[in-house]
Amino acid sequence: MSAVVVDKVTKVFNQGRSDEVTALSEVELTVGDGEFVSLIGPSGCGKSTLLRLIADLIEPTAGTVTVAGKNAGQARRDQDYGIAFQQAGLFEWRTVRRNVELPLELRGMGKTDRKTRAEEMLELVGLAEFAGHYPAQLSGGMQQRVAIARALAVQPPLLLMDEPFGALDEMTRERLQTELLGICAKTGTSTVFVTHSISEAVFLSNRVVVMSARPGRITASVAVDLPARDEAARQSEKYFEHVTAVRQALRGVPASL
């Protein structure tokens, strides 16, 4: 069973008005179980819109979105995915641990279970000793890690991420990328990752889906096959070949790989 199936989805904003925009046109996308797929493209190509459709934060104008074998709305109600945005979006009035507990709380999980699970997740992102801190006392990178821990707390089969490292500096970004890969490998989570960084997409993904704007369409799908994903991989020839392939796909040159 595929983690996500997007079937001929079209999304039109402000339909029937003078400012009508076709954000996505007949998009087809399948994400396999355990697969890491990046969506990349210029701003306005609808990559965030596509992610929001999968998350059922908005509804498609035409077509269907299936998540974990159910329609997207049901999957959302069953909390079959975890989501993280560009802004960490932590609740400043809750401690780090209580932020991670939030989705569990809404699921009706008991207090002690919640605490244990939240502490596990914080351990996973390396912030165990900050459980009692408030978000304002943490750096941007640490806040983002808390947001990832929160997204992972319900142990979802699917992780949706909308430029989660976009606002971070290069050093933190690379460290978090490595951490994210480790977490996904450990938990077997499928991931849809929106980014506008080619190198980030290539380093993280099994597949990079390239989109173009007006109307948003998928123009290419570049499979990434790296033997390892560590610091050495960032310097490897194969890595650069893939970066070039994605760059060419973005420019509209047919992919050579």
Place this chain on the structure above:
Amino acid sequence: MFVLAGVAVFVLLWEGYKIVGSQDGTVLFGVRVLPRADDLSMPHLWTVLQRLGRPELTGGRPVWIVVLQACAFTFGITAVGFLIGAFVGLLLAVAMQQFRLVERGLLPYVILSQTVPLVALAPLVAGWGGTIMPPWATVAVIAAYLAFFPVAVGMLRGLQSPATSGVELMRSYAAGWWRTLVKLRFPASLPYLFPALRLAGAAAVVGAVVGEISTGTRGGIGRLIIEYSREATSDPAKVYTAMLGAALLGLVVAGAVSLLEVPLMRHRRHVEVVTL
């Protein structure tokens, strides 16, 4: 510390003006631009304090006891009015946040409600409510009428303050309207709520004092101000004792709000709030 400094500055200004100011006030082109500085208009502060210790009428209770009792009476009315007003304001804010239509239809009237002069409104409320509730309750209604406004406006802004990502996050957790309100919107609105409550507290005091005066309710500080001001020509310090009481009332109400605020607002950022 700063409070004491504030009092000291006030004393200096008051007594300083009494020294340099003209007894008949400064008149410019037939308009008095500065007040009279004589003992009748501006009694010495120590005279006011002394007056507090002396009996109200010959052989009666000391003024400070009378003033404090009146304060307690008005405080009760203020508290009831404040609570009703805050509750109504809260409900209005929630309704306006939830339904865009309500916000657009109601908000102009909420603002309009505060432009009606209180002195015109108070006798009307007393007239309507006089038959079904005791006088103090009509005054509380007037206080509530003033107090609900800052809460409604401030709370609306607070409830609308969460970023889209927070709202979407709650949606992704399949949280409905109520749980989004309780887990996200209410906590997010606290930095907006407390400044609004402080304004509402001040408004409730004004509403209670003016309400007492214009409905002729006995027993409160508003009534005392009117009674004492009638004696202003013979006993100028007396009316200032009542005003001191009203100021004290305002401080107590503001203090009560702060008491609530301190534990809840620890770890929270404070926002600049403009409530019209």
